[in-house]
Amino acid sequence: MSIYDTLNAKQRQAVEQTEGPVLILAGAGSGKTRALTHRVAFLIDECGVNPWNILALTFTNKAAGEMRERVDQIVGFGAESIWVSTFHSMCVRILRRHAELLGYADHFVIYDSDDSKNLLKSICKAHNLEREHLKVRQIASRISRAKDSLVRASEFLTGGVADQDDVLVAKAYEEYEKALKENNAMDFDDLIFNTVELFRREPEVLKSYQERFRYIHVDEYQDTNTAQFELIRMLADRYRNLCVVGDDDQSIYRFRGANIRNILDFEKVYPDAAVIYLEQNYRSTEMILHAANAVISNNRSRKEKELWTEEGEGQRVRFHQFATAYEEGQFVAREVASSKRLKNENYCDMAVLYRTNAQSRIIEEQFVREGIPYTLVGGVNFYARKEIKDMIAYLRVVDNGDDDLSVRRILNVPGRGIGTTTVANVDRYAGDHGLRFFAALKEADQIPGCERSAQKLLSFVEMIRTFRTLAHELPLAELLRQIISTINYRDYLKKEGEKDESGDNDRERNVDELISKLVDYEERNEEPTLAGFLEEVALIADIDSVDENEDRVLLMTLHSAKGLEFHRVYITGMEEELFPSYMTLEAEASDPAAMEEERRLAYVGITRAKRILTLTAARERMINGNRRYNEVSRFVREIPRDCLEDIRGDSLGDGDGASYRSSSPDPFSNRSGNGRTIAEWKQSSYEEVPESRVSDVEPALTQELYRAISGTGRAREEIEHEPGSSIYGMKKRPRAEMGKPRNRAVPDKRPYARSKSKGLDGLTKGVPGTVPIDYTEGDRVRHVKYGDGTVTSMEPGPRDTKVTVLFDECGQKILYAQFAKLKKL
DNA sequence: AAAGCAAGCTTTTTT
């Protein structure tokens, strides 16, 4: 009896096929991690492979951690010397060692998507590259796709016809690449790109890693992009022991460069590859698998396969359509609560999934009402929060003075009276003298135009210097505490909080949380360094910190749910335009592959469920502040009737012609009686439906439309008066403080409630000097911006004199004499 | 000159 006896025949084959290229097509829940970990054990125990020579790559830290744990359990000896790592952390490790070969210092910083977007934005602004139709976001995405495909800035325009936009992107890409290097920074894409670059340029370095990684494993292979594929290919080129595991049906990251061809064409690249199909599912019931198989069979670009199970028939997939998203959330929350109370199910065995993060809030509200503990995965990443980014920026500047982006971020946070004009002056000076931004700050007293702000800038530089000294003397957590107290950051947050009218101290708690993360980091590492911590922080993903042992319901996007499984799963928002998304529908004609990706996402969602799967939809929903009426998702309609059960939600199921069980003989046509389809109606927003035509629409929809149009109907009232309803909208991501509705209609009437504390950072503040006033009422004056005008009145105030001027061009303005600097004519 | 505030603008998914 060995550990391999518990594997099925296919899994065993995957384990024992140790030599040469291997493609394991592992359907959802088919025990691929099991196969992979046993394969690693087999290599060590049965084939005598040195653990040191084994590499296993995953996409998330969580997956890497899990694999490491499981390998540790079954491998008796030497498990710790196996490299189990994410693509990105492996690349960082390699790059740190050889950065100088690429012209980087070894303490390069890693920019997250937020940082790189900011950097690109400033570049586009400086070079005037923004266009109406080509936003920074799109430029960023095109640069990122280029890097994913190993296309350099200099190569961007080669091969193929280039239009105006391409030229623009190429220019932005070029400048962006340059700026990153100057800042001694790499973005996520660079980590992979530069590692490939390193291997191409330095055959000896590549060879050393090829020798080390003789047996390579790649999990979630369908999510690899071209650059990642090339990286693996190069590493495996010497020994050709490459085992990739994936499922083309679960490829859902095309939008960020994943190349499904990597898995579909694996056999073309490696004609001698052994291909193993794992189709037995150990997770779900027949009903759920049948539904999943039916949905995914509508895709054309895929490897034909069908999951099967011995887990029994199970109950049908349930479907509910509700009148509103609010009712949908309420239903889910109530059912979750009663499953816990009456059926003794655990919260941690349940999950609520949705297409977009924006949908989480309305569910959260209902969970809070029901008192259900939940964990929200994703949304605003902890490390993406303003207060955390501020603190990280301070730490980064202490670590790397070349990181201009971070210097700029913190220069006036908390406020030190350093504004845009001053920054522009420093920029010009830095450019003229070939200095980095921070280096230019050191010479502030010589910068033209900065005479008055020079002292502030020099104090800032001095402060950073002090922090750098402290960094050598203090533990990291202590350094951060010092920074926080020196800049009075907590007071700053309190002040910010007050004007945000929320009054909670989420932000301060987040800062405390960051300190504990630093403490934790220092305890875990033998040689903790600031750079090490910053690196760890940069590569963290939301899903990484989910603790499955806590008895809480998980709320997350379908994307985040990949790789997880739950006894009970709710997929909410099963509506056209939401899922599949509006974007996908728009692009359907030009990009049919996009719809296939949405369908794969549906497949991923369905196959997360072990026993009970519930799909829900709402007839009415607020999307981006607009009330929308969407049909039931095509993915619901693709599930065969014999494994789908309509549950009485609102008015569905009693044959009143609502929703997809329409009165039309063809349930998919959705044609109303008046020549115009529901789809056409719903395309226009409800305001555009003429009231006289309202009764023309399908009856079930009529009521909804009428209520919405009249604004007096029951539906609207119900929603608005319900506490925690979406109409009020909540600030930020609530977490603990949910439930209390915040009525934005009644602003806080305390105009001077803001604290007046001065000298937040202990730095000297420049006070504008007094200006002699040589004009009076009736005089003609000139203003730098507004031009010439006549002074109509002057009113002395406690601090300054208010001057009212009637400008010839710009009309009447009320100005303060001190700042207006009016010149008498 | 910089901070505060109101009005526009855009919307997927994220290592």
Next chain:
DNA sequence: AGCTTGCTTT
């Protein structure tokens, strides 16, 4: 519904 931009206030 939240963020950026432009205008007003100090």
